[in-house]
Amino acid sequence: MDDMVDLQSMGKRARQASRQLAQLPSTVKDRALETIADNLHNRQDELLRANGKDITTGQNTGLPDNILGRLLLDSTKLESIADDIRRIAALPDPTGENYDIRTLPNGLEISRRRTPLGVIGVIYESRPNVTIDISALCLKSGNAAILRGGKEAINSNKALAAVVRDSIFSAGIPRDAVQFIESPDRTLVSKMLKLSGYIDLMIPRGGAELVRHVAEEATMPAVTGGIGVCHTYVDRTANEDMAVEIAYNAKTSSPYVCNALDTLLIHTDVAPTLLPKIASRLGASNVTLNCDSRALSILGLNSSLIKAATDLDWGHEYLSLTAAIKIVDSLDDALDHINTYGSGHTDVIVTEDHTSATRFLDIVDSSVVMVNASSRFNDGAQFGLGAEVAISTNKTHARGPMGLQELTSYKWIVVGEGQVRN
Amino acid sequence: MDDMVDLQSMGKRARQASRQLAQLPSTVKDRALETIADNLHNRQDELLRANGKDITTGQNTGLPDNILGRLLLDSTKLESIADDIRRIAALPDPTGENYDIRTLPNGLEISRRRTPLGVIGVIYESRPNVTIDISALCLKSGNAAILRGGKEAINSNKALAAVVRDSIFSAGIPRDAVQFIESPDRTLVSKMLKLSGYIDLMIPRGGAELVRHVAEEATMPAVTGGIGVCHTYVDRTANEDMAVEIAYNAKTSSPYVCNALDTLLIHTDVAPTLLPKIASRLGASNVTLNCDSRALSILGLNSSLIKAATDLDWGHEYLSLTAAIKIVDSLDDALDHINTYGSGHTDVIVTEDHTSATRFLDIVDSSVVMVNASSRFNDGAQFGLGAEVAISTNKTHARGPMGLQELTSYKWIVVGEGQVRN
Numbered sequence: 001m002d003d004m005v006d007l008q009s010m011g012k013r014a015r016q017a018s019r020q021l022a023q024l025p026s027t028v029k030d031r032a033l034e035t036i037a038d039n040l041h042n043r044q045d046e047l048l049r050a051n052g053k054d055i056t057t058g059q060n061t062g063l064p065d066n067i068l069g070r071l072l073l074d075s076t077k078l079e080s081i082a083d084d085i086r087r088i089a090a091l092p093d094p095t096g097e098n099y100d101i102r103t104l105p106n107g108l109e110i111s112r113r114r115t116p117l118g119v120i121g122v123i124y125e126s127r128p129n130v131t132i133d134i135s136a137l138c139l140k141s142g143n144a145a146i147l148r149g150g151k152e153a154i155n156s157n158k159a160l161a162a163v164v165r166d167s168i169f170s171a172g173i174p175r176d177a178v179q180f181i182e183s184p185d186r187t188l189v190s191k192m193l194k195l196s197g198y199i200d201l202m203i204p205r206g207g208a209e210l211v212r213h214v215a216e217e218a219t220m221p222a223v224t225g226g227i228g229v230c231h232t233y234v235d236r237t238a239n240e241d242m243a244v245e246i247a248y249n250a251k252t253s254s255p256y257v258c259n260a261l262d263t264l265l266i267h268t269d270v271a272p273t274l275l276p277k278i279a280s281r282l283g284a285s286n287v288t289l290n291c292d293s294r295a296l297s298i299l300g301l302n303s304s305l306i307k308a309a310t311d312l313d314w315g316h317e318y319l320s321l322t323a324a325i326k327i328v329d330s331l332d333d334a335l336d337h338i339n340t341y342g343s344g345h346t347d348v349i350v351t352e353d354h355t356s357a358t359r360f361l362d363i364v365d366s367s368v369v370m371v372n373a374s375s376r377f378n379d380g381a382q383f384g385l386g387a388e389v390a391i392s393t394n395k396t397h398a399r400g401p402m403g404l405q406e407l408t409s410y411k412w413i414v415v416g417e418g419q420v421r422n
Numbered sequence: 423m424d425d426m427v428d429l430q431s432m433g434k435r436a437r438q439a440s441r442q443l444a445q446l447p448s449t450v451k452d453r454a455l456e457t458i459a460d461n462l463h464n465r466q467d468e469l470l471r472a473n474g475k476d477i478t479t480g481q482n483t484g485l486p487d488n489i490l491g492r493l494l495l496d497s498t499k500l501e502s503i504a505d506d507i508r509r510i511a512a513l514p515d516p517t518g519e520n521y522d523i524r525t526l527p528n529g530l531e532i533s534r535r536r537t538p539l540g541v542i543g544v545i546y547e548s549r550p551n552v553t554i555d556i557s558a559l560c561l562k563s564g565n566a567a568i569l570r571g572g573k574e575a576i577n578s579n580k581a582l583a584a585v586v587r588d589s590i591f592s593a594g595i596p597r598d599a600v601q602f603i604e605s606p607d608r609t610l611v612s613k614m615l616k617l618s619g620y621i622d623l624m625i626p627r628g629g630a631e632l633v634r635h636v637a638e639e640a641t642m643p644a645v646t647g648g649i650g651v652c653h654t655y656v657d658r659t660a661n662e663d664m665a666v667e668i669a670y671n672a673k674t675s676s677p678y679v680c681n682a683l684d685t686l687l688i689h690t691d692v693a694p695t696l697l698p699k700i701a702s703r704l705g706a707s708n709v710t711l712n713c714d715s716r717a718l719s720i721l722g723l724n725s726s727l728i729k730a731a732t733d734l735d736w737g738h739e740y741l742s743l744t745a746a747i748k749i750v751d752s753l754d755d756a757l758d759h760i761n762t763y764g765s766g767h768t769d770v771i772v773t774e775d776h777t778s779a780t781r782f783l784d785i786v787d788s789s790v791v792m793v794n795a796s797s798r799f800n801d802g803a804q805f806g807l808g809a810e811v812a813i814s815t816n817k818t819h820a821r822g823p824m825g826l827q828e829l830t831s832y833k834w835i836v837v838g839e840g841q842v843r844n
Contacts, residue, residue, distance in 0.1 A: 019787070022787070023785065118787075118817060196637075215618075216641065219638065221816070221819075242840040249843055253843055253844075361535075361835055362445060363441075363445065365444070365537075366833065368834040369833060369835060369836070370837070370838065373836055373838030373842075374842045374843050376843040377836060377838075378834075383526070384524070395622050395831035396622070396623055396643040396819040397818040399831055399834070409818065410821055411789060411822070412800075412805070412823075413791060414791070414795055415783075415792070416792065417794055418661065418668065419794075419799070420667055420670075420671035421798040422675075
């Protein structure tokens with residue numbers, strides 16, 4: 001069968017399933033999620049067998065250990081995924097709520113009602129837990145999903161998708177509400193990005209290359225997110241201990257994620273005392289600091305962790321135990337740097353000065369702007385959204401952490417008594 | 423100069439201006455709008471002279487009268503445009519509001535703050551008033567704008583854009599907050615649609631062909647709207663007089679717009695008495711009815727306004743004094759028809775039955791769904807939004823009538839006291 005025809009047919013079936021899904025009460029959707037969680041336990045043997053094939057293939061093809069680690073499923077991981085699904089089931093249903101309710105002067109009653117988006121496409125890389133996680137988030141928000149996972153996890157993903165489809169079917173939801181593209185054919189990604197008639201929102205979950213490819217090629221709206229060049233600016237009036245702890249946490253608590261610190265900007269007045277403290281705290285955790293010339297003149301080159309920055313360091317997302325350090329003369333210089341080199345993800349000011357804090361919050365044009373807190377807090381669960389689909393750096397639709405509500409649309413409801421327009 | 427370079431430079435200047443604009447207080451933006459309104463009066467001679475050139479060219483190139491009518495400016499039209507601008511100035515500023523304000527268990531104070539989107543691109547056809555109208559809506563919402571108008575109105579648009587740019591400059595806003603692409607080169611539209619680095623949202627204002635072209639080619643988010651295949655379904659329990667008036671108003675009050683009636687679906691039980699009344703009322707206003715076989719057997723072919731429908735009538739947007747008529751056996755048949763042939767714009771049920779009304783509102787997946795009202799009410803001003811940029815049939819970002827708030831984004835504001843993440 002021609003792949004394009006196949007995808008079209010998947011799209012049609014997803015659209016059909018999404019219409020049924022949109023009409024189901026919360027209880028049915030929640031029961032489906034709980035059944036998925038139960039079956040992750042009940043069908044553990046089959047899941048671990050499928051995962052074992054991927055691990056063997058990965059070892060034979062020389063996948064690096066960190067990728068193999070992400071790929072590996074075991075009973076503890078499966079229980080933890082099941083717990084996550086049960087937590088999603090327990091969240092409030094994001095759809096159905098009427099808001100902006102009002103009566104117009106002509107008596108028409110109007111409101112907006114939150115509805116599912118319809119069909120969500122997801123393209124992701126090697127973590128098989130995404131198959132379960134994103135299925136649960138889409139189902140909870142009343143959306144059908146078409147999933148495309150990475151080839152390294154193909155057997156695991158197929159087995160997990162089968163568990164999802166069987167589970168939801170037994171709870172009264174059509175199997176086609178979640179469909180998984182099984183063919184490893186790479187051209188299918190481009191074809192999927194053309195299915196604007198059947199996919200309402202495309203979500204890439206993976207590295208910067210995948211996110212950019214989807215942003216460029218998708219003919220439907222797509223989430224752009226997960227690329228975080230995060231700045232922390234330490235103002236002249238900062239509490240120095242606080243600045244050290246925020247920089248340390250932002251860089252070291254999880255250096256491989258998008259909300260980790262990349263560039264530390266330090267006001268020149270406090271740099272001579274503060275920078276050595278920060279270098280010492282970060283150095284103890286093996287963080288390499290790529291320093292501009294002024295920072296270098298304060299720290300000296302007497303550690304292998306202190307290096308000279310080049311122009312390529314500004315605006316660079318490290319995803320590793322490295323940060324760039326720049327000394328600035330003023331808040332305005334820091335703002336200029338961030339608006340020039342930032343990616344609109346997460347930027348932080350450490351200050352005791354109310355005017356500086358306010359100016360920073362006003363002027364920095366990023367999805368999350370913070371005063372006196374670690375950039376690592378830019379996260380759906382941390383923000384109390386209950387779950388996270390992505391961290392969007394788009395300005396339309398949703399910005400920052402996307403929870404269940406950000407997977408919804410709305411329609412206008414108008415109820416009259418025969419009103420006509422003059 | 424190479425056009426691509428030119429557009430890039432316009433984009434950069436728009437981005438720069440948008441940053442300044444985002445920081446301005448409402449009073450400055452409102453004064454700028456009032457200055458535009460004043461200058462439409464003060465510079466009337468220059469505007470009418472420029473418009474006269476377009477009218478002469480249009481007459482010489484044989485533009486149809488209805489296009490010439492839209493193109494024509496006179497002092498009454500200019501005063502009316504000026505009044506619209508003053509009304510926009512008087513609306514509340516949609517930006518700056520903090521909402522979803524809460525304190526997390528760890529003490530972080532978080533909220534969302536409504537912000538401008540940044541830079542809005544607008545591509546429109548022959549009505550020169552759009553140049554003023556859209557500039558005002560963008561400025562009021564703190565957005566810079568890059569405008570591309572139709573070649574028929576090129577002299578009028580240039581003169582109007584000069585008035586806008588001079589007016590905002592005298593009020594303290596950079597001229598480049600509103601830029602107009604003066605070259606008639608048609609390839610510039612495609613190039614504009616590639617400027618995703620500088621344009622945050624693209625809005626096409628014009629016919630279906632323009633809207634589809636923008637949806638397919640734009641690399642940035644784009645509004646899809648203005649294509650309305652609008653259904654009105656008359657249920658078995660409908661009040662017949664109400665049904666006649668709603669159908670009449672929906673078709674005849676402005677037949678050339680997207681929220682006008684296209685297909686009337688009538689329950690078979692009421693069709694024998696109701697359809698002749700509707701045909702008589704619509705016939706008196708010269709509405710042609712393209713009828714399915716059952717409707718035809720009720721009405722007969724004894725008027726030149728009664729015709730046999732073909733399959734092409736279902737899902738057709740007429741934009742004229744024509745409607746399609748189909749008899750259905752049930753609410754479910756009507757729902758199937760609408761979900762098959764509708765464009766997700768505006769669909770109406772006329773019914774006295776609460777269960778039918780609820781089912782219709784639940785199941786029809788359109789930007790506006792109505793009970794017992796004319797589809798013509800799908801309109802920003804009618805909905806009390808104060809102004810209208812477009813009627814979106816997208817599901818992401820904004821759906822239905824887009825007012826000033828739908829031209830905004832938000833950013834998350836987080837204020838802490840040194841919190842770090844575990």
